[in-house]
Amino acid sequence: MTSEDVEVVVIGAGQAGIAMSEHLGNAGIPHVVLERARIAEKWRTGRWDSLVANGPAWHDRFPSLSFDSDPDGFPAKDEVASYFETYAATIGAPVRTGVEVTSVTKNEGAPGFRVETATGTLNARYVVSATGAFHTPVIPPVVPAGTGVEQIHSAAYRNPGQLPAGGVLVVGAGSSGVQIAAELRASGRDVFLSVGPHDRPPRRYRGRDFVWWLGVLGKWDATTPPLGAEHVTIAVSGADGGRTVDFRDLAAAGITLVGRTRACRSGVVEFEDDLARNIHAGDANLLALLAEADAYVERNGLDLPAEPEAHVLGPDPACVTDPLARLDLAEAGIGSIVWATGYGQDFSWLKVDAFDGAGRPRHQRGVGAEPGVYFLGLPWLSRRGSSFIWGVWHDAKYIADQIVIQRGYAAAYSHAE
Structure with missing residues (x-):
C-alpha cells in the first residue's frame, strides 16, 4: 500500500468537487480530487433515463463555461455529466477516478488527517x-416487504418498462415524484400520486424563468428556510421543455392524487386527510410569488407583459374534493410503488469530531467544527442556492478562501519557529 502527502484532499468529483478544484487551483493550492466512480457519476447512473436539469442552461452552470445547447433549454442528464467532465479537463482538475475513500481520521498529536482508500493512504x-447530502435513498418502513408489490426508490427508477405490469403508486410530489408520475401516466399506466407539503413556483412568468425571479427577488440568498419548511419539496420540472407544475393538470391527465402515505395494513395503504390542504398551500406559495413578481415589475418599471391568467386557478378535481382515505393495492391492480422520498446522509467514513448526535455535519458556511475539515454541496450550506450547480460554485470559492487563510496561519507558525 502506498502513502502520499497532499495538502488538500477533496472527496467527490461531482459539481461540488469540480468547483472546489477550480478555486483551489486558482489559489495555487496543491490538491487531489478522489472519486470512487466517474466524474458526475450520479448524473450518469443515479437517476431515471429521461431526467433533465430543473433549471435552464443559462442559469444552472458554472460562470466560465456555457452549455453548447439552447440557453433557455433544460440539458439532459448525460449532457450535464459531459459538461462537468469537460469542465474538469478545461481547468486541469487533478481528479483520480475509481478511488473510494474508506475512512478519514485525525492524525494523533499532529496536524492533518489520514485518508484511507482502497489503493493507498494519503496524508492531508x-x-x-464534496459528496453533498444525497447519499442513501430513504424508503419509509410503511409497506411491508411481503405485501406483493415491487417497491423501489426513485434513485433506482429508470423508465416505465422497468416496472412490473399494473398500476403504480408514486409517493412524494417534489420534482422527482411529479416527473416520474407524469411519465408513467403517459406510458398508459394507472397512477396514484401521494402529495405532501410542497412549494410550487411558476416555471415561467411574464417571460422569465422562475430561477430569474428567485434571483431578482433575493430568494436564492435566503440563509435559512422558513420555519417549518426545512424539508418542504419543490414541485418544478424542466421536462418537455419546462412547464408549471399544476396538480390539477396531473389529475386531468388521469393521475389520482392522494394525501401523504401513512400506513399499510393487510395490503391496504392508508393516506392522511391532508391532500386539499397541501394542494392549497402550494397554490398560496405560487400566488405569493406571482404577487411579489408583479410588484417588482411595477416598482422597477420593467416592460414585461402582464400575465393575469397565471393567477387563475381551476376548480379542485374530484380526487381532491373527495379524496381516497385508503387504497387496496391488489384491488386497484397496483404492481409497484416508487418512493420519491429523498435521501439520508451517510458520513460514516468521516471519523472526525464534526457531527451532532444525529450524524449531521456541524459547520459554519461549510467550515467544519473539526478544524481542517470542510463540507460542500449541502442544502442551505450558506443560502438557498447552495445545493444548485451555480450555488455550489460560489460556496466553493468561500471555502477555498478559508483554506488560504488557514495556510497563512500555518506558514506564520512555521516562520516563528
Whole structure:
C-alpha cells in the first residue's frame, strides 16, 4: 500500500468537487480530487433515463463555461455529466477516478488527517467533503416487504418498462415524484400520486424563468428556510421543455392524487386527510410569488407583459374534493410503488469530531467544527442556492478562501519557529 502527502484532499468529483478544484487551483493550492466512480457519476447512473436539469442552461452552470445547447433549454442528464467532465479537463482538475475513500481520521498529536482508500493512504492537511447530502435513498418502513408489490426508490427508477405490469403508486410530489408520475401516466399506466407539503413556483412568468425571479427577488440568498419548511419539496420540472407544475393538470391527465402515505395494513395503504390542504398551500406559495413578481415589475418599471391568467386557478378535481382515505393495492391492480422520498446522509467514513448526535455535519458556511475539515454541496450550506450547480460554485470559492487563510496561519507558525 502506498502513502502520499497532499495538502488538500477533496472527496467527490461531482459539481461540488469540480468547483472546489477550480478555486483551489486558482489559489495555487496543491490538491487531489478522489472519486470512487466517474466524474458526475450520479448524473450518469443515479437517476431515471429521461431526467433533465430543473433549471435552464443559462442559469444552472458554472460562470466560465456555457452549455453548447439552447440557453433557455433544460440539458439532459448525460449532457450535464459531459459538461462537468469537460469542465474538469478545461481547468486541469487533478481528479483520480475509481478511488473510494474508506475512512478519514485525525492524525494523533499532529496536524492533518489520514485518508484511507482502497489503493493507498494519503496524508492531508485539509479535507473537503464534496459528496453533498444525497447519499442513501430513504424508503419509509410503511409497506411491508411481503405485501406483493415491487417497491423501489426513485434513485433506482429508470423508465416505465422497468416496472412490473399494473398500476403504480408514486409517493412524494417534489420534482422527482411529479416527473416520474407524469411519465408513467403517459406510458398508459394507472397512477396514484401521494402529495405532501410542497412549494410550487411558476416555471415561467411574464417571460422569465422562475430561477430569474428567485434571483431578482433575493430568494436564492435566503440563509435559512422558513420555519417549518426545512424539508418542504419543490414541485418544478424542466421536462418537455419546462412547464408549471399544476396538480390539477396531473389529475386531468388521469393521475389520482392522494394525501401523504401513512400506513399499510393487510395490503391496504392508508393516506392522511391532508391532500386539499397541501394542494392549497402550494397554490398560496405560487400566488405569493406571482404577487411579489408583479410588484417588482411595477416598482422597477420593467416592460414585461402582464400575465393575469397565471393567477387563475381551476376548480379542485374530484380526487381532491373527495379524496381516497385508503387504497387496496391488489384491488386497484397496483404492481409497484416508487418512493420519491429523498435521501439520508451517510458520513460514516468521516471519523472526525464534526457531527451532532444525529450524524449531521456541524459547520459554519461549510467550515467544519473539526478544524481542517470542510463540507460542500449541502442544502442551505450558506443560502438557498447552495445545493444548485451555480450555488455550489460560489460556496466553493468561500471555502477555498478559508483554506488560504488557514495556510497563512500555518506558514506564520512555521516562520516563528
